[in-house]
Every structure is written in C-alpha cells, then in structure tokens.
Amino acid sequence: MPRTNRNIPEPTSTGQVGRTSATIPPHWKPNLIVAIPLPVVIASVVVFNIILPPPAQFSKGLAFEPPFLNAILYTVFLAFTSFMVGYISFKSYMQNGWTFLVLMGSGALAWGSTSLLSGWLTNLPSGPNAAITISNTGALVASLFHFASTTWSKGPSLKKDPRLRRSILVLAYGGVLTFTTLLTVAALEGLTPLFFVPGVGQTTLRMAVLGSAAALFLVSSILFARRYFSSKSRSSTLYWYVLALGLTGVGIAAVFFGRAPGDPISWTGRTSMFLGGTYFLKAVHTAFKGIGIH
Secondary structure (H helix, E strand, O other): OOOOOOOOOEEOOOOOEEEOOOOOOOOOOOOHHHHOHHHHHHHHHHHHHHHOOOHHHOOHHHOOOOOOHHHHHHHHHHHHHHHHHHHHHHHHHHHHOOHHHHHHHHHHHHHHHHHHHHHHHOOOOOOOHHHHHHHHHHHHHHHHHHHHHHHOOOOOOOOOOHHHHHHHHHHHHHHHHHHHHHHHHHHHOOOOOOOEEOOOEEOHHHHHHHHHHHHHHHHHHHHHHHHHHOOOOOOHHHHHHHHHHHHHHHHHHHHHHOOOOOOHHHHHHHHHHHHHHHHHHHHHHHHHHHHOOO
C-alpha cells in the first residue's frame, strides 16, 4: 500500500524508525517559540520550590482547588487530545503497518482514559485515593508504551492484510481499555494498594510509580528528539510530539515538589500537562493533514 503520511517517521533501510519519506514542505520550519514553555515550566517549579514554605507551614489560602475544575480540564486537555492521538495512530497503522504506531496509540489511550476517569472521581466521599491510583497507574502504563515505541527499531509489518492489522489494533486498544476498567473497579473497591492516605499524604508506592512515569516520559522525549534531529527531512509531527512528551513528563514530576493540592507548583505541573495536551493536538493536526483528513 502506498505511503501517504509524510509526517509519520519512516523506517530506514537498516530498520531504524525516524526518517520521513518525503521532504517537509519549504514553508514549514520548526517554531522555536513553542519550545520555550518547557524550560519556563522547569524554572517556575524551581522558583516556587524555593519561595514557598514547607508543607507544615503552607497556608491553604495559597491553594486554589475548585470542585470539578480539574475534571473539566483533564477531559479537554488530556482525555480528548489523547483519544485523537490514538485515532491517528490507528489510521496510520492501517496504512503503513508500523508496530511502533500501535504502541504509541495504546499509550495515548491509556493516558486519556485514566485521566478522564480520575478527573471525575476525585471528589468521591471516600476520598481521592481511588482517583489518584487510577491516574498515577495510568501515567505509568502510558509511559511504558511511549518508551517502548521509541525503542522499536523494526520496519513495517510483513502482515499487509487489513483485517489482520485491524485485529492487532483491536487487541491492543481493547487490552488497554480492559486494563483501565479492571483498575478502576479494583481502586473503587479498595483492592489496590494505597497511593494516598488522608491526613498523612502520598505513599512511597505512589512516589515510585510517579517517579517512574515521569522518567519514562522524559526519556521518551529525549529519544524522539534524537530521532528528530538525526533525520535529514524532519517531521513536524515528531517535533510537536517531542515537546508534548517533555511537558507531560515535567508536569508529572512537579508533584514531587508540591506543598498541597492546588498550590502554585501543582498548577504549574497541571498547566504543563495541559499544554502538552495541546501539543499532542497539534501533532495530531499535522498527521491529519498528512493523510488527507480535514
């Protein structure tokens, strides 16, 4: 099947994924301005961490946490954009058969579905532990998929039957949604280890899960960036995806420095993830143009 999407990285003759099959149009140039938020977010977290008092002395008056605001923002900037990335990965894999697209789409689906559920379950009478468990575990699963997609070095699948490719996608996406469903039920029923204890705070398990997720998102961003800069004809989709992964990883890492939910560091981290969501959407937009969907 002929290739129609030049924005998706193409395997080289040695099997390395990362080059594009056509030269990027002359009018397209990387916009360095859109890369500025990443270092700005990092600097903001550092500054807030220095000037804010420790948790024991932190005033709740410095926190802003309206009910359901997070749910709305998570739905718009994380869930919707992630589902769009999953959809584009689906369409592109059906055309090209590159396994890394299945991994990328599965990661987006895991991130979007758990963000959607956790956002609306935060204000349960039983407390936020279930929502935090779903969100943090989903972040780790998503980061694992994204990391796996960066290290996949094989070329297109030899299985060109559209029905077989569709079956692979159904199994992958269905597996992610099944896991999300089981995780949600287990968290709501109290069958999962605690991630947050009221009056005590976050547990060691939560810190380990979040730390791993943040690290994998950031490593994935670095690996995709290396792939982007090593390509002669650079992919606009990949450019935005690198920034989206970096902003998401930094946003997750900001949790380690927060004083309380809704404090300036929390909102800096959330803003980073939300901005990452818009960058995912931009990446999706360039991919849409590449396959002729408007």
